[in-house]
Amino acid sequence: MALRTPFFTLALQIPFRSSSSFSLTVPAKTFRRPLSHSTISSSSAPANPPPPPPTLLPTVLFVPPGVEPHQVNESMVLPGSNIVIGPYAGDARIKGVEFVKSSGRARDCPKDDRPEFAILGRSNVGKSSLINALVRKKEIALTSKKPGKTQLINHFLVNKSWYLVDLPGYGFAKASEAAKMDWSSFTKGYFLNRDTLVAVLLLIDASVPPQKIDLDCANWLGRNNIPITFVFTKCDKMKVAKGKRPDENIKDFQEIIRQNYKIHPPWIMTSSVTGTGRDELLLHMSQLRNYWDQ
Numbered sequence: 172m173a174l175r176t177p178f179f180t181l182a183l184q185i186p187f188r189s190s191s192s193f194s195l196t197v198p199a200k201t202f203r204r205p206l207s208h209s210t211i212s213s214s215s216a217p218a219n220p221p222p223p224p225p226t227l228l229p230t231v232l233f234v235p236p237g238v239e240p241h242q243v244n245e246s247m248v249l250p251g252s253n254i255v256i257g258p259y260a261g262d263a264r265i266k267g268v269e270f271v272k273s274s275g276r277a278r279d280c281p282k283d284d285r286p287e288f289a290i291l292g293r294s295n296v297g298k299s300s301l302i303n304a305l306v307r308k309k310e311i312a313l314t315s316k317k318p319g320k321t322q323l324i325n326h327f328l329v330n331k332s333w334y335l336v337d338l339p340g341y342g343f344a345k346a347s348e349a350a351k352m353d354w355s356s357f358t359k360g361y362f363l364n365r366d367t368l369v370a371v372l373l374l375i376d377a378s379v380p381p382q383k384i385d386l387d388c389a390n391w392l393g394r395n396n397i398p399i400t401f402v403f404t405k406c407d408k409m410k411v412a413k414g415k416r417p418d419e420n421i422k423d424f425q426e427i428i429r430q431n432y433k434i435h436p437p438w439i440m441t442s443s444v445t446g447t448g449r450d451e452l453l454l455h456m457s458q459l460r461n462y463w464d465q
């Protein structure tokens with residue numbers, strides 16, 4: 172079985188508190204020039220500079236195995252994300268998807284060696300909608316305006332080779348105490364023991380300000396060394412009556428995450444309504460999968 176090894180040492184660090192500030196914030200969106208040496212070095216660089224030194228870029232960009240940070244140029248960064256595409260990226264097309272089963276407990280989940288991605292996030296963040304958007308099927312995963320729609324662990328087999336896993340949301344205020352307890356024991360059972368878990372796609376609603384419960388969840392996953400990709404949802408909601416725009420909320424969220432993570436995990440902006448980020452996310456997942464598979 173493949174191991175979760177060096178790929179994720181760049182992607183995810185066990186959270187730590189640091190007094191240093193990560194001021195080199197270059198959102199990939201605004202990252203429109205090739206990274207020349209002068210872009211990343213100080214003005215006191217010698218006239219004949221040595222080969223590029225280790226840069227601070229991985230604090231901003233997610234640089235996969237097979238790519239040296241100094242090799243990164245604009246064309247390698249997925250739009251609307253901090254994700255660099257490297258040699259492990261492969262065929263990201265969806266050729267078929269089938270619902271396999273719903274499980275009430277982690278130990279009832281499919282028992283085979285296929286890699287899987289867990290879709291996690293607050294109730295109503297858009298987990299089921301993201302699955303539908305990724306596989307381009309309207310209602311393979313059931314969605315609802317009311318939070319708490321997905322109650323079980325649902326496995327969807329993609330291309331007969333890997334799983335997307337739709338999970339119940341957390342943070343549903345109206346859930347009973349018993350349901351909240353169940354959710355918490357489920358997280359332990361599933362996330363800590365699922366050997367085939369390639370990464371968690373942690374969905375964050377970009378139409379609202381950073382929520383403590385999401386940050387707590389990210390920190391819990393980080394502490395347990397579980398690889399995360401932050402998937403910002405509802406990025407189409409540009410016109411909010413009050414409050415900030417999605418891009419501003421995302422920036423605020425990242426500022427907080429940066430205080431806990433030595434190196435920022437991969438992140439990507441999506442909308443299940445417009446399809447923004449769909450192809451990019453699939454490509455990112457292909458490189459995670461191919462690395463895991465080798």
Ligand SMILES: Nc1nc2c(ncn2[C@@H]2O[C@H](COP(=O)(O)OP(=O)(O)OP(=O)(O)O)[C@@H](O)[C@H]2O)c(=O)[nH]1
Nearest residue numbers: 294295296297298299300314315319320321340443
């Ligand atoms: N504007 C917009 N609405 C979205 C997006 N994604 C989901 N929604 C809406 O948000 C609501 C919740 O979507 P779901 O996909 O059911 O959310 P969920 O996270 O699966 O919710 P639970 O199963 O209850 O945990 C639905 O009304 C969706 O139509 C998006 O990208 N943009």
Ligand SMILES: [Mg+2]
Nearest residue numbers: 298299320321
């Ligand atoms: Mg759902």
